[in-house]
Amino acid sequence: MLAIESEESRQLGELVSRRRQLVEMQTAEKNRLARVRGKALEEIEKHLEYLEKRRNQINEEIEEMTKNNQEWSEKVKLFKTFPGIGSVISSTIVSDLPELGKLSAKCISRLVGVAPLNHDGGQFKGQRMIWGGRAHIRAILYMGT
Numbered sequence: 001m002l003a004i005e006s007e008e009s010r011q012l013g014e015l016v017s018r019r020r021q022l023v024e025m026q027t028a029e030k031n032r033l034a035r036v037r038g039k040a041l042e043e044i045e046k047h048l049e050y051l052e053k054r055r056n057q058i059n060e061e062i063e064e065m066t067k068n069n070q071e072w073s074e075k076v077k078l079f080k081t082f083p084g085i086g087s088v089i090s091s092t093i094v095s096d097l098p099e100l101g102k103l104s105a106k107c108i109s110r111l112v113g114v115a116p117l118n119h120d121g122g123q124f125k126g127q128r129m130i131w132g133g134r135a136h137i138r139a140i141l142y143m144g145t
Contacts, residue, residue: 009098012062012066012072012095015058015061016092016096019062019088022058023055026048026051026055029044030048032044033048059087059088062087062091063087063091066090066091075090076090079094084145089141089144092136093137097134097137110133111134113132113135113138
């Protein structure tokens with residue numbers, strides 16, 4: 001049975017997704033920065049400043065939303081007790097993995113895509129590989145480690 005997503009969790013998910021998009025834009029602009037000179041250089045630097053400002057504003061909005069929701073606030077505090085887990089990772093987990101704490105560890109690891117899955121068929125024994133799941137959560141957890 002699927003739970004109906006609340007308006008508040010939808011908004012948090014949109015903000016977390018937007019933050020991820022801004023980080024991707026910053027990375028692209030920084031890559032361009034290394035190859036340009038003159039007017040384009042100045043334009044890219046201004047755009048990077050704007051993206052940084054917007055990302056900080058969105059981070060503040062996300063932090064405010066998680067503080068105002070007791071369930072999210074408790075989860076964020078718990079996640080931050082783990083080494084390498086800060087505000088970005090904890091808010092992403094709260095937003096994009098609401099099943100955490102409701103499903104077994106095995107189910108969650110498959111949902112995130114960190115469980116090695118086999119590629120067997122009949123008498124064929126394939127290799128175990130990590131694949132599928134929610135790639136953006138897997139990527140952000142990787143960055144935390």
